[in-house]
Amino acid sequence: MPDRLDPRFDLSFTLNGAPVETATTTATALADLLREGCGGRGTRLACERAVCGACTVLVDGVPRASCSVFAFEVEGCAVQMIEGLENDGELSPVQAAFADNSAFQCGYCTAGMILLTEALLARDPDPDEAAIRDWISSNICRCTGYSLILEAVRDAARRKRETAP
Amino acid sequence: MTEAPLRNIGRPDRRIDAGEKVSGRAVYTTDIDLPGMLHAKVLRSPHGHARIVSIDASAARAMPGVHAVLTRDETAAIPMPVYGYFIKDQPIVATDKVRYEGDIVAAVAAEDEGTANRALAAIRVEYEPQPVVTDLERASDPDAAELFEEPPVGIVPKYGQGASGELRPRRNVCYRFSYETGPADAFDECDHVFEDVFRFSRMHHFHLEPFVCVADWSRKDRIELWTSCQNPFPLRKEIARIFGLAENRIAVRVPYIGGGFGSKNGCKTEPVALALSRLAGRPVRFCLTLEEGFLTNTQHAAILKVKTGVMQDGMLVARKSEILLDSGAYSDGSPLVAEKAGYRIPGPYRYRRIETDCYCVMTNTAPAGPFRGFGGTQTSWACESQIDMIAHRLGIDPYDMRRKNLIDLGEPFVPGESGMDSDLRAGLDLVVRELGYRRRGGLEDDGPVKRGMGLAIGFKDGGGVNKPALARVKVSTGGDIFLQCGTAEIGQGAHTALSAVVAERLGADRSRVRYMPVDTDHTPFDQGTNASSAISVMGQAVDRAALAARAQILDFAAGVLDCPAEELDLADWEIRRGNEAHPLAPMIMGHFGGTGWEFVGEGFHKAENSHAAPLEAPCVFWEIGWGGAQVAVDTETGLVTVEKLFVTGDAGRAIHPLVCRGQDEGAALMGLSQALFERMIYDGSRLVNGDALTYRVPLADDLPEDFRSVTQEQGHGPGPFGAKGMGEGGMLPVASAIANAIHDAVGVRITELPLSPERVLAALAAKDGG
Numbered sequence: 001m002p003d004r005l006d007p008r009f010d011l012s013f014t015l016n017g018a019p020v021e022t023a024t025t026t027a028t029a030l031a032d033l034l035r036e037g038c039g040g041r042g043t044r045l046a047c048e049r050a051v052c053g054a055c056t057v058l059v060d061g062v063p064r065a066s067c068s069v070f071a072f073e074v075e076g077c078a079v080q081m082i083e084g085l086e087n088d089g090e091l092s093p094v095q096a097a098f099a100d101n102s103a104f105q106c107g108y109c110t111a112g113m114i115l116l117t118e119a120l121l122a123r124d125p126d127p128d129e130a131a132i133r134d135w136i137s138s139n140i141c142r143c144t145g146y147s148l149i150l151e152a153v154r155d156a157a158r159r160k161r162e163t164a165p
Numbered sequence: 166m167t168e169a170p171l172r173n174i175g176r177p178d179r180r181i182d183a184g185e186k187v188s189g190r191a192v193y194t195t196d197i198d199l200p201g202m203l204h205a206k207v208l209r210s211p212h213g214h215a216r217i218v219s220i221d222a223s224a225a226r227a228m229p230g231v232h233a234v235l236t237r238d239e240t241a242a243i244p245m246p247v248y249g250y251f252i253k254d255q256p257i258v259a260t261d262k263v264r265y266e267g268d269i270v271a272a273v274a275a276e277d278e279g280t281a282n283r284a285l286a287a288i289r290v291e292y293e294p295q296p297v298v299t300d301l302e303r304a305s306d307p308d309a310a311e312l313f314e315e316p317p318v319g320i321v322p323k324y325g326q327g328a329s330g331e332l333r334p335r336r337n338v339c340y341r342f343s344y345e346t347g348p349a350d351a352f353d354e355c356d357h358v359f360e361d362v363f364r365f366s367r368m369h370h371f372h373l374e375p376f377v378c379v380a381d382w383s384r385k386d387r388i389e390l391w392t393s394c395q396n397p398f399p400l401r402k403e404i405a406r407i408f409g410l411a412e413n414r415i416a417v418r419v420p421y422i423g424g425g426f427g428s429k430n431g432c433k434t435e436p437v438a439l440a441l442s443r444l445a446g447r448p449v450r451f452c453l454t455l456e457e458g459f460l461t462n463t464q465h466a467a468i469l470k471v472k473t474g475v476m477q478d479g480m481l482v483a484r485k486s487e488i489l490l491d492s493g494a495y496s497d498g499s500p501l502v503a504e505k506a507g508y509r510i511p512g513p514y515r516y517r518r519i520e521t522d523c524y525c526v527m528t529n530t531a532p533a534g535p536f537r538g539f540g541g542t543q544t545s546w547a548c549e550s551q552i553d554m555i556a557h558r559l560g561i562d563p564y565d566m567r568r569k570n571l572i573d574l575g576e577p578f579v580p581g582e583s584g585m586d587s588d589l590r591a592g593l594d595l596v597v598r599e600l601g602y603r604r605r606g607g608l609e610d611d612g613p614v615k616r617g618m619g620l621a622i623g624f625k626d627g628g629g630v631n632k633p634a635l636a637r638v639k640v641s642t643g644g645d646i647f648l649q650c651g652t653a654e655i656g657q658g659a660h661t662a663l664s665a666v667v668a669e670r671l672g673a674d675r676s677r678v679r680y681m682p683v684d685t686d687h688t689p690f691d692q693g694t695n696a697s698s699a700i701s702v703m704g705q706a707v708d709r710a711a712l713a714a715r716a717q718i719l720d721f722a723a724g725v726l727d728c729p730a731e732e733l734d735l736a737d738w739e740i741r742r743g744n745e746a747h748p749l750a751p752m753i754m755g756h757f758g759g760t761g762w763e764f765v766g767e768g769f770h771k772a773e774n775s776h777a778a779p780l781e782a783p784c785v786f787w788e789i790g791w792g793g794a795q796v797a798v799d800t801e802t803g804l805v806t807v808e809k810l811f812v813t814g815d816a817g818r819a820i821h822p823l824v825c826r827g828q829d830e831g832a833a834l835m836g837l838s839q840a841l842f843e844r845m846i847y848d849g850s851r852l853v854n855g856d857a858l859t860y861r862v863p864l865a866d867d868l869p870e871d872f873r874s875v876t877q878e879q880g881h882g883p884g885p886f887g888a889k890g891m892g893e894g895g896m897l898p899v900a901s902a903i904a905n906a907i908h909d910a911v912g913v914r915i916t917e918l919p920l921s922p923e924r925v926l927a928a929l930a931a932k933d934g935g
């Protein structure tokens with residue numbers, strides 16, 4: 001929602017691979033820009049304090065809490081959100097692994113967990129158990145008890161390695 | 166019924182919500198956006214207890230972008246501007262007093278949340294602070310301040326054999342539940358009587374999706390409400406009562422809910438949003454922050470005094486308990502939690518005498534309400550700690566002590582109750598095997614780091630009381646299946662499990678079933694998604710609806726084929742008769758013509774009432790959580806590391822194994838964090854850690870190195886295919902299993918949560934000193 005005290009200015013970045021030209025304000029959080037403006041509503045807001053990671057998106061491949069990143073910070077960056085992971089209606093291997101392992105319950109943390117996993121596997125295609133736990137510990141899931149999420153991450157790594165060219 | 170292997174039951178295939186949830190397309194209430202929608206924010210009390218002398222909202226009303234301001238002046242025109250379960254004591258906005266820090270004083274609807282917040286800052290409120298009540302044990306002292314000088318409207322429900330309730334039994338207590346059975350002199354025959362006191366901490370549910378609703382009351386005689394509420398029909402009734410509207414004028418719609426763990430029931434954001442929407446004549450979105458969530462609903466802190474009489478050989482004889490529940494400033498679900506805590510405190514054991522009083526003590530803190538376990542977490546903590554303490558005092562191994570006293574399969578918990586539907590010893594032995602339970606002293610220590618193991622059995626009556634459930638199954642000409650029932654998908658997997666049941670009964674793949682949106686205008690009545698009741702209660706209604714639809718289909722085909730229906734079977738939308746297969750679609754078109762037909766099956770379930778049962782209906786099923794822990798206690802730092810945690814529940818029949826596993830493991834991790842660190846910290850009436858940064862919830866690296874669960878399928882549940890409910894049991898045994906393991910490791914008994922390093926060190930020092 002634009003704030004009447006705050007004038008708008010232009011912003012350009014790429015979102016899920018496609019260029020975006022939009023206008024925003026200095027006070028707008030990236031999450032709000034994505035949810036209200038251009039992206040879709042898959043980016044979820046919970047704590048809005050950069051703690052829970054529900055709102056995680058990838059900015060130039062790095063997981064960021066979009067609730068606590070200003071929209072203007074992504075000028076010229078590549079932003080990846082959950083809506084951009086599917087390829088022609090096909091789930092990404094990470095999404096498929098989360099679906100097949102029932103690595104979610106309420107689903108509110110799921111977009112963030114999946115993007116976090118995408119970033120981890122882009123960096124380290126074969127992470128060991130400690131690395132997986134460490135990465136997943138940057139986000140909160142209140143429902144699952146994490147075990148099934150950890151299994152989904154291992155499974156996703158396996159799937160990606162198997163399908164890698 | 167067909168003898169063929171089941172095609173939908175017990176299979177770990179993708180949940181029906183998987184595609185939407187992993188792709189980001191799932192719609193929650195937070196995503197609802199209506200044209201012209203305004204945004205609400207509320208002004209909250211900075212005082213724990215104060216009279217409101219005056220409220221001046223004129224500057225806020227005059228601000229551009231502000232469309233409605235709600236204070237006690239406006240709510241005075243609302244027919245019944247208070248809510249609550251048994252006791253209607255919570256005002257939509259404060260009237261004469263505020264009763265906790267965070268109590269809602271005024272609300273604003275504006276073009277955006279920023280404008281609403283600026284308007285709130287312009288509201289002037291003059292308070293006259295009053296002394297606060299925060300100590301559970303002193304709240305009823307004659308000189309304690311009173312939260313309610315006048316008794317709010319309330320009811321005591323009808324109870325059965327041995328149970329009773331009372332409103333306002335003493336100062337600052339809104340409700341008492343009592344239960345007794347057996348001869349009053351049973352303590353006289355005991356060889357030993359042990360009295361112990363346990364303290365239970367308070368958590369917030371910390372559901373990630375905030376409390377949120379979108380309310381549209383822009384047309385005078387029609388309310389449309391989208392809300393993150395697990396009990397849409399009771400909410401509709403409450404809204405009708407508050408605002409004096411007919412229930413058929415109110416549509417409550419429940420999209421996916423982003424977690425609740427008990428909190429998302431009853432009125433939360435809805436009355437404020439509706440009142441604002443009526444004033445503004447526009448739809449209003451009211452979404453709380455996570456910080457406001459802490460101020461809206463919490464678990465009950467508790468003090469549990471347990472007196473147990475026992476024979477020298479470890480046989481339990483009698484238990485008398487007094488429980489004080491910290492209910493916070495408004496009654497919310499507290500009387501219901503009191504019933505359950507009071508009823509469950511004996512644990513799954515056989516006694517000759519049980520006597521319990523449970524009190525809902527009002528304090529100037531956030532309102533407490535339903536929380537996963539629903540009183541059972543508090544009572545399992547006390548009961549399972551004390552069983553171990555008694556075993557040690559008598560020189561009996563805690564495993565043997567439990568085994569000796571557990572209720573048998575089929576044995577009623579108390580007179581008039583339904584029989585135990587799990588083999589409790591089988592579950593305990595499973596824990597012993599999986600954990601590698603060894604009697605005292607069997608584990609290796611590591612210098613100052615000592616190891617120990619502990620067991621516990623959590624126990625609660627599951628499925629709720631007075632829960633009529635209706636379901637409807639429709640099947641179209643082409644065999645597309647519509648499931649209509651009021652169970653909300655809050656993460657527990659109910660939509661998947663219920664759809665699987667329907668598909669199984671209709672000989673179809675689960676993908677043919679669509680779970681229709683929950684909308685009180687169209688969905689058949691249901692009492693709510695709570696008490697682990699989805700599969701055990703609604704499941705029975707859904708099962709009957711599916712069987713009714715199936716019977717109609719077979720009857721129809723029998724008429725067309727001119728044969729008895731008993732000769733026919735239904736599979737893959739064909740009628741099978743011996744080796745013949747008759748596709749249904751052409752048969753239906755041939756008979757009905759036009760655009761075809763829909764078969765509609767209705768199903769109903771309600772547990773029989775019985776005055777012989779203490780809670781007026783025998784328990785639907787018993788939800789049991791068995792657990793075991795191995796800990797390493799660092800005697801120099803007091804740090805407790807849980808090295809192994811094993812939990813197991815009995816699903817009766819696991820409709821979807823991964824869903825069952827996720828329920829037990831998620832619950833167990835909540836229990837683990839409550840045991841070790843997670844709690845709301847109050848300093849007087851001020852919550853000091855009510856935000857995401859300072860309130861610690863468990864992360865993946867808090868998982869014990871060895872963390873496992875097993876879903877038993879003992880097959881005795883009342884639900885379809887023998888299923889029982891899940892979701893709460895896994896939490897119940899964890900804290901006491903860890904406390905018992907600490908005792909096993911270092912010989913100190915901690916009776917207060919959390920089991921923090923400070924407490925362990927203090928207990929060790931006291932032991933050495935003594």
Ligand code: FES
Binds near residue numbers: 045047054055
């Ligand atoms: S909502 Fe952004 S980190 Fe929690």
Ligand code: FES
Binds near residue numbers: 103104109141423656
């Ligand atoms: S699935 Fe609910 S928070 Fe993770």
